[in-house]
Amino acid sequence: MSILITPETKILVQGITGAFGAKHAQLSLDYGTQVVAGVTPGKGGQFFEHAGHKVPIFNTVAEAAKATGATVSCIFVPPPFAADAILECVDAGLDLAVAITEGIPIKDMVRVKHAMRGAKTRLVGPNCPGLVTPGAGEGSKGGCRIGIAPGYINKKGHVGVVSRSGTLTYEAVYQLTVKNIGQSTTVGIGGDPVNGTSHLDVVKLFAADPDTHGIIMIGEIGGNAEVEAARWLKANCKKPVAGFIAGATAPAGRRMGHAGAIVGGAEDTAAAKIKAFKECGIEVAETPSDMADALIRAAKARGVTLS
Template identity: 90%
Template sequence: MSILITPETKIMIQGITGAFGGKHAQLSIDYGTQVVAGVTPGKGGQFFEHNGVKVPIFNTVVDAAKATGATVSTIFVPPPFAGDAILECVDAGLDLAVCITEGIPIKDMIRVKRAMSGAKTRLIGPNCPGLVTPGTGEGSKGGCRIGIAPGYIHKKGHVGVVSRSGTLTYEAVFQITSKGLGQSTSVGIGGDPVNGTSHLDVIKLFNADPDTKGIILIGEIGGNAEVEAARWIKANCTKPVAGFIAGATAPAGRRMGHAGAIVGGHEDTAEAKIAVFKECGIEVAETPSDMADALLRAAKAKGVSLN
């Protein structure tokens, strides 16, 4: 089991003919992902070829979905056009749009969020590394890799990972794999202040997934999304959860890398979020290197096996 995507999920890639989109299309194909279509306006009728796989390119998302049955899109579209690329997925009725693009203007994302209200399509991102559901092959191949996360560090298993930070997602995944465990799905939700899917959204999916036995939640300074998720976990989650909050040494008021990682008040500091995590029964990792061990401590306290 997994959440959001499976090895059978058919995906399209918007921006497949660009250097970045094309490179990650190749890596996803090598991983075993069912890349069935590309979308680049004006290049419909051409093909993207890699290692014997011939992917047709379409002018629009609607055309690609109708012709191939793709239900998910990965968006590698430049920032000025990425908002409209997301809305193309909504118009086509896709299940999921995963926007990797960094630097989309906030006003564009506000427009996109408003337009997506009540829509079937779920958005992951923007400014995110995407998702991976590992397969059972060597190097976890045969799974579904959507975005830019390194597939080879994953291993099929029972730990769910959700994170605002791409690199900390990879760190947690690698630690879990190094412990001989594995992941059900890893989800990078992105660091922008206006995004499509929150920590809480993903936590609810992991809690409902019978094959996810433990969860690692990685957050940052800024905003209240982690606190919202922690309160829900305390009241509803039946599984062991470990958490880490990045930015403990960041000075107040200083923007730190991610567009959303800025402290606006007392409650969005790392210290405040860590205190809420502890209050809500989440095992806190004091450093990034402690994330997998923190989950193992949480699992032991609950008498849960993560194997």
């Protein structure tokens, strides 16, 4: 099993005719992802062609979903229009919208969050690398890749990875794979202060998934989402969990990288989050290079086999 997406999930790509959207649609098709539609207003009736694939393009998400059965959208729409692109997914009743776009104004995301209350659609992102559920083929092909994460570093297996950072997501996955430990699903939730899916949301899904035997949770300075998830894990999950918090050397009051990575109070610091992780029984990786080994230590302590 996996969470949120499977190799059978049908995907549409909003912004498929832009350079960035086109490139990653190609990479997803090469990975074996079921990219069944593209959406670019004014280009309905055209096709996106790549390596023998002929993907129809529609003017709206609703038209694309109705014609192809797509249930998930990957959004590569420029920041001024991205909020409306997300809400178009909500109006069409999609299961999941994955917003890769960076730089969406916070006021636009507040409007989106308000409009999505009670909606069927789940949002991952914005400013995120997306999701990967590896397949069983060579280079994990035959899986589902949504977004910009490199699929070839993944391996089908039983570890769930959730992260605010794209590059640290890839690092954790690569470390696991070279140790012959596969992943169930990798979820990059993005680093913006207003997002659709939190660490807590994802670890709840991993905890409930019988095929996910261990979890790596990667966070950074700013906000209290990681601590919230850690406390829930302590109370509700017996699976081994490893964690890493980036930004230990960041000075207070200075934004580091992500829009949400800024220390606003004592509980926002890396030290406070690391302390909370340890109190909650999460094995802490002291450096990025230690993430897979930290999970191996946690699994060994609980007598859990990961590979």
